Amino acid sequence: MYQNEVVESQGIRIRRRPPTGPPLHYVGPFEFRLQNEGNTPRNILEEIVWHKDKEVAQMKERKPLYSLKKALDNVPPAKDFIGALRSAHQRTGLPGLIAEVKKASPSRGILREDFNPVEIAQAYEKGGAACLSVLTDDKYFKGSYENLQAIMEAGVKCPLLLKEFIVEAWQIYYGRSKGADAVLLIASVLPDLDIKYMIKICKILGMATLVEVHDEREMDRVLAIEGVELIGINNRNLETFEVDLGITKKLLEGERGELIRQKDILVVGESGLFTPEDIAFVQEAGVKAVLVGESLIKQSDPGKAISTLFGRDVSE
DSSP states (O other), X not given: OHHHHHHHHTTOOOOSSOSSOSOSSOOOHHHHHHHHHHTSOSSHHHHHHHHHHHHHHHHHHHSOHHHHHHHGGGSOOOOOHHHHHHHHHHHHSSOEEEEEEOSXXXXXXXXXXXXXXXXHHHHHHHHTOSEEEEEOOSTTTOOOXXXXXXXXXXXXXXXXXXXXXXXXXXXXHHHHHTTOSEEEEETTTSOHHHHHHHHHHHHHHTOEEEEEEOXXXXXXXXXXXXXXXXEEEESBOTTTOOBOTHHHHHHTSHXXXXXXXXXXXXXXXXXXXXXXXXXXXXXXXXXXXXXXXXXXXXXXXXXXXXHHHHTSOOOO
């Protein structure tokens, strides 16, 4: 109950798991229907999180935490994700690019049929991406931790973001063991205490955390958390999938924007970025990095698509 109160007080609408299990004893049709209504996800994000909760429980049984901690000894040290974004911004005068290796999405279906994650990652790197984001969710995005590992083992120098729906710290350790240098934490899913705890774990592992927000309340929560260095503003509402670039501008205006500058937090614009005009719009709002997937991955040469997106060549 306490957990529910905390979550509600922070405005988190996404329930971490179904509130009621199957009936423990015989119930009439009315009670059964009531219980089943509680067990229906209210939107796609909640559906993904519920599935993730079960998936992680199964994966933890196969690979307990102590075995992951051993595996970490064999992984090269984490690369400087934030440093790579800052230096790309300084070098080009444009937002540093986190290019996304993504085969599919729930809203758009399959984005690229001929999907070779390593070749795409190499094309992005050649095209001037500062960092890469690698989808590891299989059911909804057709991604995998194997893709992440393959990109690391292929010698790609760009730091790698674990693009996953994190519900437990175990996933962070697992991602690091597969080569992740940074991890995405979604404020609409995780309460403040979880975010604080996960940031601490990432610091110990040498990883960056990209904390994603979508509205003023989430931004205010995240700005109050100690140790946040990287905030992503998702222009897509993960509950409805509607996209509005104005969200970035709105969240960086006034006192919030001032606080972000004071704390030297690097802001990443996410979703709905397709043209040089879109990039210019979010950059003017105060963004120093962008995360782009769909508008690059759908092009025949995703690396060349980077210069189309920025309106000029940003490779070294």
